[in-house]
Amino acid sequence: MKFVGQSISKIDGMALVTGKPVYTDDIALKNALVVKLLRSPYAFAKIKSIDTSKAEQLDGVECILTYKDVPQARFTLAGQSYPEPSPYDRLILEDIVRYVGDEVAIIAAVDEKTALKAMKLIKVEYEVFEPVLDFEKAIGHTSVVHPEENLSTNFEIGLQKEKNIVASHRFEVGDVDGELAQCDVIVEETYYTQAQAHAMMETYRTFTYLDHMGRLVAISSTQVPFHIRRQLARALQIPASKIRVIKPRIGGGFGAKQTGGGDVFAALVTLKTGKPAKIIYDRQETFSCTTSRHAMRIKVKMGADKEGLIKALELQVLSDTGAYGEHASTVLGCVGEYTLPLYKAKARRITGHAVYTNKMPGGAFRGYGATQGTFAVESAVNKLAEKLGLDPAAVRLRNIVKAGDTLINYPNHPLGSSTLDQCILKGQELIGWKDKYPVRQVAPNKVRALGMAVTMQGSGIANIDTSTAEIRLNDDGNFTLLIGATDMGTGCDTILTQMAAEVLETSMEQIIVNAADTDISPYDPGSYASSTTYVAGMAVVKAAEDLKQQILAQGARYLEVSAQDAELDGNVVKTLKGDKEISLYQIAELSVLGTGRQQLVGHSTYGNEISPPPFVAGFAEVEVDLETGKAELVDYVAVVDCGTVINPSLARVQTEGGIAQGIGMALYEDVRYDQKGRMQTNSFMQYKIPCRKDIGTVRVFFESSFEPTGPFGAKSIGEVVANTPAPAIAHAVYNAVGVRVQSLPITPEKVFMGMQELARL
Amino acid sequence: MLINLSINGKDVRIDVAKDEFLADTLRAQGFLSVKKACDTSCCGLCTIWIDGKPTLSCSVLSIRADGKKLTTIEGLQQEAAEFAEVLTAEGAEQCGFCSPGFTMTVLAMKSELKNPSDDEIVHYLTGNLCRCTGYMGQLRAVKKYLEVLA
Numbered sequence: 029m030k031f032v033g034q035s036i037s038k039i040d041g042m043a044l045v046t047g048k049p050v051y052t053d054d055i056a057l058k059n060a061l062v063v064k065l066l067r068s069p070y071a072f073a074k075i076k077s078i079d080t081s082k083a084e085q086l087d088g089v090e091c092i093l094t095y096k097d098v099p100q101a102r103f104t105l106a107g108q109s110y111p112e113p114s115p116y117d118r119l120i121l122e123d124i125v126r127y128v129g130d131e132v133a134i135i136a137a138v139d140e141k142t143a144l145k146a147m148k149l150i151k152v153e154y155e156v157f158e159p160v161l162d163f164e165k166a167i168g169h170t171s172v173v174h175p176e177e178n179l180s181t182n183f184e185i186g187l188q189k190e191k192n193i194v195a196s197h198r199f200e201v202g203d204v205d206g207e208l209a210q211c212d213v214i215v216e217e218t219y220y221t222q223a224q225a226h227a228m229m230e231t232y233r234t235f236t237y238l239d240h241m242g243r244l245v246a247i248s249s250t251q252v253p254f255h256i257r258r259q260l261a262r263a264l265q266i267p268a269s270k271i272r273v274i275k276p277r278i279g280g281g282f283g284a285k286q287t288g289g290g291d292v293f294a295a296l297v298t299l300k301t302g303k304p305a306k307i308i309y310d311r312q313e314t315f316s317c318t319t320s321r322h323a324m325r326i327k328v329k330m331g332a333d334k335e336g337l338i339k340a341l342e343l344q345v346l347s348d349t350g351a352y353g354e355h356a357s358t359v360l361g362c363v364g365e366y367t368l369p370l371y372k373a374k375a376r377r378i379t380g381h382a383v384y385t386n387k388m389p390g391g392a393f394r395g396y397g398a399t400q401g402t403f404a405v406e407s408a409v410n411k412l413a414e415k416l417g418l419d420p421a422a423v424r425l426r427n428i429v430k431a432g433d434t435l436i437n438y439p440n441h442p443l444g445s446s447t448l449d450q451c452i453l454k455g456q457e458l459i460g461w462k463d464k465y466p467v468r469q470v471a472p473n474k475v476r477a478l479g480m481a482v483t484m485q486g487s488g489i490a491n492i493d494t495s496t497a498e499i500r501l502n503d504d505g506n507f508t509l510l511i512g513a514t515d516m517g518t519g520c521d522t523i524l525t526q527m528a529a530e531v532l533e534t535s536m537e538q539i540i541v542n543a544a545d546t547d548i549s550p551y552d553p554g555s556y557a558s559s560t561t562y563v564a565g566m567a568v569v570k571a572a573e574d575l576k577q578q579i580l581a582q583g584a585r586y587l588e589v590s591a592q593d594a595e596l597d598g599n600v601v602k603t604l605k606g607d608k609e610i611s612l613y614q615i616a617e618l619s620v621l622g623t624g625r626q627q628l629v630g631h632s633t634y635g636n637e638i639s640p641p642p643f644v645a646g647f648a649e650v651e652v653d654l655e656t657g658k659a660e661l662v663d664y665v666a667v668v669d670c671g672t673v674i675n676p677s678l679a680r681v682q683t684e685g686g687i688a689q690g691i692g693m694a695l696y697e698d699v700r701y702d703q704k705g706r707m708q709t710n711s712f713m714q715y716k717i718p719c720r721k722d723i724g725t726v727r728v729f730f731e732s733s734f735e736p737t738g739p740f741g742a743k744s745i746g747e748v749v750a751n752t753p754a755p756a757i758a759h760a761v762y763n764a765v766g767v768r769v770q771s772l773p774i775t776p777e778k779v780f781m782g783m784q785e786l787a788r789l
Numbered sequence: 790m791l792i793n794l795s796i797n798g799k800d801v802r803i804d805v806a807k808d809e810f811l812a813d814t815l816r817a818q819g820f821l822s823v824k825k826a827c828d829t830s831c832c833g834l835c836t837i838w839i840d841g842k843p844t845l846s847c848s849v850l851s852i853r854a855d856g857k858k859l860t861t862i863e864g865l866q867q868e869a870a871e872f873a874e875v876l877t878a879e880g881a882e883q884c885g886f887c888s889p890g891f892t893m894t895v896l897a898m899k900s901e902l903k904n905p906s907d908d909e910i911v912h913y914l915t916g917n918l919c920r921c922t923g924y925m926g927q928l929r930a931v932k933k934y935l936e937v938l939a
């Protein structure tokens with residue numbers, strides 16, 4: 029193939045690297061009002077009084093808005109397809125504040141300095157309540173985070189707000205208890221995964237203005253323009269037809285920008301004042317007043333027979349969703365959705381709750397529950413293998429789901445593709461399993477050990493994600509590809525163009541890609557849930573095929589032969605006999621400008637009832653310092669089955685980046701609060717993300733499969749790559765020093781204390 | 790306060806506040822490649838050259854830059870494009886938000902270090918954070934870029 033499977037540079041790459049002004053704040057008008065937010069210093073309180081009079085008198089202050097000035101429709105910031113599974117539990121501003129950082133007042137001024145000065149002049153009196161800070165004590169706590177009557181959900185998600193339960197989940201196949209009773213070996217452990225910050229380099233930002241029709245335009249650094257439009261319509265109580273959301277270039281997302289940021293605040297200012305406004309969250313706000321990965325407690329019970337055949341797998345999950353229920357029920361569900369199908373146990377069950385606490389909300393984060401679930405399940409599998417005296421790779425090879433097997437999620441659809449077994453075998457070879465497993469002493473105080481984990485994710489959300497693509501043949505013979513998928517650095521504008529170019533047998537340069545603008549783009553939920561390559565990709569392929577047929581038919585008509593007697597060959601339609609031909613340019617010109625009177629437009633709306641899983645086998649080599657307990661990653665091998673690799677260099681970097689985030693989660697990233705619920709890790713000084721020196725070597729390989737339902741055989745890659753590092757590194761640390769760290773991150777303190785504990789025994 | 794700057798070879802005299810930082814001054818002057826991402830002087834996105842040395846412009850008071858020679862990536866388009874060719878071929882720019890600052894450090898390293906080892910490269914560039922790529926692709930690109938130059 030000419031384009032698919034080629035490492036083509038990102039079509040916007042040159043502009044990005046050479047510093048062209050293409051991001052939200054580069055585009056915002058210079059005269060935009062600067063919007064700042066006064067935030068709550070308390071984790072849980074009621075505003076008794078708020079006095080903005082002094083602040084309003086300050087020169088340069090345009091408006092100050094409080095809970096008295098906002099529409100009273102509760103909404104969710106979660107960017108999800110309608111009907112959103114997240115509860116409508118927040119107002120733009122409210123007289124109750126539910127975490128340190130919750131918004132109290134909106135300040136709009138001519139510049140940042142004036143806005144900040146005004147903020148200091150606002151006087152607020154609070155009645156402070158006892159906050160719910162420990163998520164394990166949230167259920168039945170005397171404080172109820174959301175007592176309000178008008179909180180609502182679109183459908184039943186198991187909400188019991190008087191108990192602080194946002195969502196409840198249960199899924200079961202087979203007789204778990206019956207199977208467990210007959211197992212020879214059982215592992216029963218409790219695992220904790222921490223809140224993790226997305227830390228994308230571009231913080232949240234939105235620029236809003238009214239256009240010539242008086243419509244609200246929001247240029248937003250978002251992964252979900254159509255969801256933001258719906259969110260703004262509900263929160264501001266204006267029709268969606270009066271709103272346009274435009275996504276420019278985005279400085280990273282990782283799921284963060286699947287949740288709304290400052291859009292509602294800037295939009296409200298623009299509606300109230302009629303003036304352009306921009307809001308830019310600083311790094312501290314981004315760390316402490318947006319969302320993080322949901323922290324979880326996951327109890328795993330897993331049973332097998334003596335030969336290592338897994339019979340039963342049970343998960344009990346408690347998820348901390350913080351002060352608002354963004355993505356609460358769905359992240360909870362995905363803990364099981366992407367772990368239970370992986371092993372062919374007869375009986376599998378997940379039960380769980382997501383609970384409200386008075387901390388920053390949880391949200392969507394690359395992996396979306398699967399990352400948390402994978403740490404727990406894979407750690408348990410590694411322990412099971414040890415109990416059985418079997419090689420952990422062999423246990424997996426024995427039990428993993430294979431192509432043709434039935435996935436529990438889709439009883440009527442056999443698994444279309446998987447090379448996970450080859451991924452495991454190749455990974456073992458590349459990491460040097462035979463020689464290095466489990467552990468070697470490399471220096472008097474240093475040991476090196478190996479660990480492993482496998483994982484799956486999905487490719488879009490089955491029966492929900494629906495993407496539309498349009499491609500038209502323009503008057504001068506080039507194409508415009510219209511999509512609503514949101515390139516946030518992932519390269520989807522490029523890979524979707526590759527697919528279209530492949531089908532249309534044209535060049536990358538001949539295709540103008542436009543995304544995303546809710547006034548122009550066909551609907552797409554946005555780029556999340558690993559959906560873009562697979563779902564939007566299929567829409568693009570089908571739209572391109574549709575256009576190709578139309579070009580052929582139109583060309584044949586001009587050649588006065590039937591379509592069956594003609595073929596499209598790159599830039600010409602010619603008769604099969606080869607006696608006549610017409611160029612694409614002529615077809616375009618005749619159709620659009622001339623006597624044809626029909627501009628050709630290919631179109632497709634695509635969604636699927638299945639979500640084919642990509643797979644990764646991850647192998648870690650870790651060096652542990654016996655004197656300090658510090659674990660350092662030496663080598664990481666990830667072998668990936670994402671179906672057909674559409675663009676190898678982009679897929680490789682995507683994998684390396686996901687692994688790096690996983691390494692951070694495994695070893696040091698940790699969102700922490702003090703006893704009053706104030707976030708302690710609200711800058712890069714306190715919250716460490718991996719720097720260039722921390723990563724060791726990460727090696728990525730692909731074991732391609734061919735997914736029959738995917739575009740050119742492709743599946744997803746965006747999220748699955750984040751899941752293996754934590755369990756693989758934890759496994760390696762155990763093999764190094766015998767300490768099982770079951771609560772992430774695996775800090776030197778935990779390892780060292782564990783070693784001390786072992787020494788005492 | 791009025792200060793004199795040379796920005797990308799052009800002399801300008803501009804009025805800045807006493808507590809204004811250079812990154813904000815430069816953005817206000819239209820040099821929008823200069824990004825801010827941390828507020829704590831640790832991400833490297835605002836990297837420019839002051840008198841040829843890579844510097845965090847978010848942490849330099851504009852008045853301290855009076856009389857200095859500043860270079861942003863807008864003034865090094867040819868060199869930046871050469872590096873961008875290699876970086877984008879690896880796919881290692883991803884979201885690109887950190888790329889201009891990163892590129893400014895790479896270009897400074899190129900003139901400062903002769904035949905650097907992998908460790909020296911990593912050490913020199915370590916102040917430039919990136920959350921997308923995991924750094925491996927950037928290292929591949931930098932090495933290729935140095936090879937091409939050699």
